[in-house]
């Protein structure tokens with residue numbers, strides 16, 4: 349099951365919302381049936397969501413249809429973080445906290461089997477951190493009457509959390525069949541949802557009306573059209589009424605902002621006339637991202653939204669004013685009509701540095717992987733929103749003069765090898781040794797290509813009783829230090845398919861996956877102990893609308909493949 353997410357599309361906010369409305373766990377779409385939803389079958393641990401700081405045709409959140417509440421988000425990055433489906437770290441043997449090497453694991457663990465000595469418990473399931481709140485909606489009353497909560501839930505990810513319960517320290521555990529965590533999990537998620545907004549740990553659902561589920565069933569046409577062309581994420585999440593009356597906002601310049609929104613809905617025009625828009629400072633308020641280790645221990649999956657700054661060209665075309673404002677470290681508000689507030693686990697403002705982001709999202713993953721937990725971080729979002737910037741960043745001179753703009757991946761490995769060195773030093777007497785192996789692949793036009801050996805293309809995925817799901821013929825390289833990883837990153841980045849589009853002059857045309865298997869062994873009580881953890885860093889290709897990106901010919905074919913595979917993510 350593990351690699352399936354490579355082809356998958358993280359659920360948009362809309363999908364998350366509709367998933368709960370639907371209440372059946374089946375695929376759903378909007379009235380155009382362009383998008384589907386299902387639980388992602390991976391064990392995502394941390395989710396990024398980033399947004400373009402641009403307010404043109406490809407906005408990032410959709411204006412809600414009043415009687416549906418929130419529709420969706422063109423969420424830009426989803427990255428996943430450490431599994432918490434396991435015994436809380438604070439209860440473990442102190443030695444394991446140094447690198448997680450205190451638990452005696454049997455010899456059988458060597459071949460990728462879980463160490464039975466590690467207790468596993470179901471993860472704490474929590475309600476949404478993705479919520480939507482309507483304020484100053486002229487139809488607020490109507491909305492309540494309809495009894496549809498506009499709140500969003502990230503409950504789908506909870507399934508992954510439960511899956512994560514079984515992936516303690518082993519590759520094998522990642523390979524469970526999807527069915528092993530099927531409806532029961534979803535049911536629990538829905539039950540949680542049904543139990544009301546009070547279960548939300550953070551976020552603005554308090555004022556939400558209670559929500560009867562199942563108010564929206566998927567139609568056949570919706571299901572059939574779930575595989576969509578590029579840009580459908582936006583259009584799928586745009587209410588039909590908005591589409592009908594929307595269109596390009598001629599005055600979208602005024603809304604250029606680091607934000608999440610649809611510029612296609614009437615609300616945008618209304619917004620332009622709204623004096624509130626003037627209140628939005630050109631310089632957004634800044635909030636500190638929380639570095640709260642306990643939070644990570646208690647929650648398996650996190651969604652972080654990152655807003656990128658407006659680029660010079662956007663500023664010259666659209667101006668500097670913003671249409672969203674950040675109200676806290678967890679909420680971001682679109683100042684439209686109706687005003688809409690979105691809540692995430694973390695909101696990273698446009699001023700956040702790569703270093704800060706790494707400390708919040710990357711560091712916990714490193715620690716987790718060293719302790720034998722599988723972790724995954726992936727970036728999802730619209731083209732040009734900053735996924736590659738976040739995941740890879742500036743890796744031009746990493747050997748000699750690392751740039752402050754280097755992204756998550758190089759930082760994760762810098763930290764990993766520093767920690768490995770320390771742990772090996774600390775547990776010298778136990779003869780602790782780490783071994784790391786990496787592969788780097790891309791999925792381009794629905795084909796798997798080895799980025800470290802580009803002559804190997806159209807690689808096949810296989811399933812094996814021992815190895816689980818794997819890509820046949822993929823080169824896996826042992827790395828001993830951060831320089832080795834940098835070498836692989838540079839090699840892979842050079843081989844990755846990139847092309848210029850109207851929306852991004854270096855647009856990734858493929859999904860890339862950098863995976864490192866971290867294996868450790870040490871001796872204690874006359875036994876050899878083994879531990880495995882896997883770290884997946886994924887930079888998905890961006891969703892785009894053909895009209896906005898200007899893709900044609902080969903670019904258009906790529907775009908269709910990208911969108912198809914992103915949509916497929918929703919089926920897993």
Ligand SMILES: Nc1ncnc2c1ncn2[C@@H]1O[C@H](COP(=O)(O)OP(=O)(O)OP(=O)(O)O)[C@@H](O)[C@H]1O
Nearest residue numbers: 656657731732733734735736737852855856889890
């Ligand atoms: N947080 C940021 N700060 C400064 N510049 C950024 C930031 N995020 C993105 N950018 C810049 O925006 C441009 C587009 O970013 P990037 O290529 O990472 O987008 P993307 O989401 O990966 O797009 P695609 O899906 O088309 O590959 C790049 O020039 C990048 O340097």
